[in-house]
Amino acid sequence: MxxxxxxxxxxxxxxxxxxxxxxxxxxxxxxxxxxxxxxxxxxxxxxxxxxxxxxxxxxxxxxxxxxxxxxxxxxxxxxxxxxxxxxxxxxxxxxxxxxxxxxxxxxxxxxxxxxxxxxxxxxxxxxxxxxxxxxxxxxxxxxxxxxxxxxxxxNPILQDPALAIHPPLLYIGYVGFSAAFSISIATLSVEDGEKIPWHIYMKPFVLAAWTFLSIGIALGALWAYYELGWGGWWFWDPVENASFMPWLLGTALLHSLIIVEKRKSLRAWVLLLSILAFLLSVIGTFLVRSGILTSVHTFALDPSRGIYILIFAALLGGYSLILFGVKSKRYFDNNYFTFFSKEGSILINNILMVVICSTVFLGTIYPLLIEALTNNKISVGEPYYNSTVIPIMIPAILVMGIGPILGWGKEDKSKTLKKIFPTILLTTIMTIFIFLIYQSYSVIGIAGIILAFWIISNNLLILIKKDKNCSMGMIIAHLGIGLVILGITSSSVWQEEKITKMKIDSETKIKKYNIVFEKINEIKESNYVALRGDFLVYDDKKNIITILKPENRFYLIKNNFTTEASIHTNLFRDLYIVLGEGNLNDGWIVRIYYNPLVIWIWIGSLIIFIGGIVSMNINLRKLKILY
Amino acid sequence: MKKQLLIIPSILFVLILSTFFYLLIIERNPSELPSNLLNKNVPNFKAESLLKNENFVSSKEFGNEIILVNFFATWCSPCRDEHVYIKRFANEKGIRVIGINYKDNSNNAIEWLKNLGNPYSDVPIDKDGRIAIDWGVYGIPETFIVKSKGIIKYRHVGPITKKIYKKINLLIREIEQ
Structure with missing residues (x-):
């Protein structure tokens, strides 16, 4: 029934x-x-x-x-x-x-x-x-x-609380852009579009989409971190890219909307961005569900689905982009910006976000283009993204630190320098402090850490001064981004990995920790059986810190294995153990990771989410005034 | 800004979609990976056999006829799905299939073959995954076509489906001629 x-x-x-x-x-x-x-x-x-x-x-x-x-x-x-x-x-x-x-x-x-x-x-x-x-x-x-x-x-690897709520959050993100798309189409189509406060209508939707997409992506990364057992959280998989690209355009869109609101500029640009953000969401769906490329996210594949989504995307994209080409002329604004101003900094960030998005897009579809043109198979992986995305990210983050303190229009340079002096001081102190703790140096590492503290100290100072020019939601979200950058940089630069074969009662060392393989247990649960290792972790003063219990699970119904990493987290580092293959006689292969400051990625993401919600509240109030 | 420039996004969009469309309609399998071993000799290996008492020695086995090499394990559910087609290769087409039992429990494997039927002429045991590494196996199931003189002609990653079954048959016929 x-x-x-x-x-x-x-x-x-x-x-x-x-x-x-x-x-x-x-x-x-x-x-x-x-x-x-x-x-x-x-x-x-x-x-x-x-x-x-x-x-x-x-x-x-x-x-x-x-x-x-x-x-x-x-x-x-x-x-x-x-x-x-x-x-x-x-x-x-x-x-x-x-x-x-x-x-x-x-x-x-x-x-x-x-x-x-x-x-x-x-x-x-x-x-x-x-x-x-x-x-x-x-x-x-x-x-x-x-x-x-x-x-x-x-599928047992999907049986996980983070992954239970990850898709709904992500879909609010993708679909939220559909509202921005529709508003954009309406703005281009109706006769008196200029008289309608369309950007005020659009902003809460974009904010909702961006906020939920952010937390959705973070949850996906968190899941990959503890469930896949590879010691990392982001793998530049096509499906991850499919969510990251609308996020980048959404970021650009969100900031451009501020300029539309305050300076009546960039209107055509905003209309285009909102069309592209949703089109990318649909194309992302196509890439994932048509089976056109391989990915760790295997949805059931069916070529007829691919054809359908493609035709649908062609209709949406063809109509909206041609409409934009024909009708956007009246939304062009001839305002020129000073480089050294709030709108200048937003514009620079806009360009950088779009460039990063194009780079990721190119990396994602490049193997497909090459295959269509030459019939050769290539794969584009992490090295490409690391060497292209990171260098563009660095100036974007630098600008992100200055932007909020600059005023609209012209800004006095020496005054600005005076304003940012405390930030520079605080950044230097924090950077020196953290390098004293971790004592390992690399160019990217130093750049990343300085930038992270640059953002963090900047927003902390604005928060303390209660600057009326800056919206609360923005400060919170930016602070979150700073923390995420801190986590990403330090855990990638200072990560240590140890792969070793361990027998029971043997021990190994990573950083200042001594890890003793105490015993192995067999566990029976309702839907799986597992081998679980008990690893005692001691610090350099021989105090026991924790017992890590990684598992190797076998799910009876689906007939497959999963590894459950065991992680000990504190504010400074994660200790991460994965139990590999082995047996009593030869010992087990054990992978141990020391991941500094990872937790700040998750804390930062949560703060970004809160910032988004606060901002949404402010913008809904603006909307209510219209009624 | 020139008005003509506004048409650029639509043109780019059309180009990208046509690429996707082209790739969707042509016969292709995204999980098909080219192998470095194509047109080269099979890697030599020696292994215990699941079915016989004597060791499996690759140099003695390959050479005279077309052989399919199939990496499988009892814990791999796609292997179960493709098993019907492996049986059809052996029983209907009379092709010799060597099954390499990858990182598996031997008792389970014997039981499995008893229940589902055994299409394999021999089953070398690859307990630690060493043989799979030499063959460049990406993830099981994987199937290779080895022609006479022990040269690898084709590699398929993933389970054999109806479509792949037909394709492999065609390829075998081509190689035979």
């Missing part, structure tokens, strides 16, 4: 989406638009929660449940299993789309009815596209007859 109802609700949402497209296109009857927007939201809520219901009750007459679930799976993962697979995740994607659709509708009033209707029309087109895609190529309610006794189980 439930799957049939769910399927019905999905079809119903298709109907409402098409209905919304036509009613908002004509923009005459508010009643009809109201019905379609609410109907769309309610029907997609129903279909999503019915899918969740069939997952919770393990209804194995549904193919999607059979393929991805099992009765022994813990409840949390039965729920997160809904979006842990391609079909279900599309339903979540649609749900988020309709929620944003609803918020756009809330902006509707007498003065902007033509504008909001156009936005809703575009949004309805996007929603229709995704619902059709789901129904035609990946319907999660597909039945299988006869129903099976039990399911095939859920």
């Amino acid at each position: 439930a799957p049939t109802l769910g399927n019905f609700a999905l079809w119903l949402s298709l109907f409402f989406a098409i209905f919304q497209f036509f009613t908002s296109r004509k923009n005459n009857k508010l009643k009809f638009i109201t019905v379609s927007v609410n109907g769309l939201l309610i029907s997609s809520l129903i279909s999503f929660f019915l899918l969740m219901y069939v997952h919770i009750v393990s209804d194995f007459s549904v193919l999607n449940v059979f393929q991805n679930s099992h009765t022994t799976k813990p409840l949390l993962y039965k729920i997160s299993g809904v979006w842990g697979n391609h079909e279900g995740s599309m339903l979540l994607w649609i749900l988020v789309l309709t929620i944003f659709n609803y918020f756009i509708f809330k902006l509707y009033n007498k003065k902007n009815s033509a504008f909001i209707s156009k936005t809703l029309e575009t949004q309805a087109f996007i929603t229709t596209g995704f619902i059709l895609f789901t129904i035609l190529t990946s319907n999660p309610f597909e039945r299988m007859i006869p129903a099976q006794e039990n399911g095939l189980g859920f």
Whole structure:
């Protein structure tokens, strides 16, 4: 019953989406638009929660449940299993789309009815596209007859709390850009677009998208860090790039919107960026789900899906970019900026973000281009990204430190120097202090650490001085970025890795820590069996610090192995142990990592998230004044 | 700014999408990796055999006919999926298949072959993954076509599907001619 109802609700949402497209296109009857927007939201809520219901009750007459679930799976993962697979995740994607659709509708009033209707029309087109895609190529309610006794189980490496909430956050990010996209299309299309405060409408959506995308990416990285057992958190995998690229453009977009608001400039640029940010989200989806390139994120592959998304992306991109080409002329502004001003610094950062995004994009699709042109296979990996992205990041971060203290328009250089003097002092002290602790030097390391402290001390000082020119959300988010840079730099520059074979009772040393392999245990859980090593960690004064317990798990239903790293974290470093292969006689291969300051990446990301939320609050208040 | 410049984003977009489109419609497998061993001799190795009492010696086995070499393990679920096709190679096409049992428990492997059927003429045991390293194995399952004189002609990474099954058959026919 439930799957049939769910399927019905999905079809119903298709109907409402098409209905919304036509009613908002004509923009005459508010009643009809109201019905379609609410109907769309309610029907997609129903279909999503019915899918969740069939997952919770393990209804194995549904193919999607059979393929991805099992009765022994813990409840949390039965729920997160809904979006842990391609079909279900599309339903979540649609749900988020309709929620944003609803918020756009809330902006509707007498003065902007033509504008909001156009936005809703575009949004309805996007929603229709995704619902059709789901129904035609990946319907999660597909039945299988006869129903099976039990399911095939859920990929064990996805059974993890961070990964349970990672996709919803990420989708809020991707889909949030759809709202900015629709607003941009409406701005370009309607006659009196200049009179509409479209940038005030757009900003909360961009902020929401950016904030949730940030925390979503951070959670994904956190998961990769402790679950994959490779000692790192970012691998420049195509799927990671697919989320990083919209984030970069979103960052540029967010900052450009400030200039639109304060200086009435860069309007055409903002309209283009909001189109590109969403197009990149769709192309990212295409890259991940069409199977056109290989990645650690293996969604079930099906070429027909690829063709569909590609056609959809072509329609969206073709229409929006041509519209931009034809209609954007009236949004060109001839204001020139002084280099040494707030808007100057934002503009520089804008350019750098776009350059980084293009670099990552090139790296991601380069193997595909080469294959299409020459039929050779190449792969682009970490060395490319490290040697291209980092050098562009460095000036961006430097500017990010100065930008907030500069004023709008012209700025007196000597006055600025006076203003930043305390920052320089604080940065120097902190940098010297940290190098005294870690005592290892490299050019990149020094540059990264100085820049991190540059941002941190700058924002701390603004926070203390309570500068009225700077928004609270901005300061918090920038502080978070500084902490993330600190974590990234120090853990990559000062990481130590030790791979060694250890027998029981043998010991090894990393940095000042002595690690003793005490024993190995066999563990039985409901859905896996595991070997667990107990490693005693002593510091240089022979005090015991912790017992690390890495595991090698074997999941019975899915028939595969996972390694569970064991990590001891404090504010200064992580000790990270992975148990490899081995046996009692020969010993086990053990990988030990000493990762300095990693925790600041996660703390920083959380602070960025808080900053985003604070900023969202401020911008929603600005929006309310209009009503 | 010149108005014509505004069309650049759309042109770039079209170019990128056409590349994607082209790659989607041509016959290609993204997990297919070229091997450095292509057109070279098989790496020599000696290993215990799962099925026989004597050791498996590669130099004695390769050379006279077309042989498929399949890396598998009981813990690898895609290996189970492709097993039907491996059996079809052996039973329907009469091709000799050597299965290299990669980092596995031998008892499990014997049990596995008993239950699913054994298409392999011999099963050398690669307990520590040494042989796989010599062959440049990326992740199992992987399958190689070795033609006479022990020269590697083709490598497939990942499970054999219906499409790949047909492709390998075609390749074998080509090599035979």
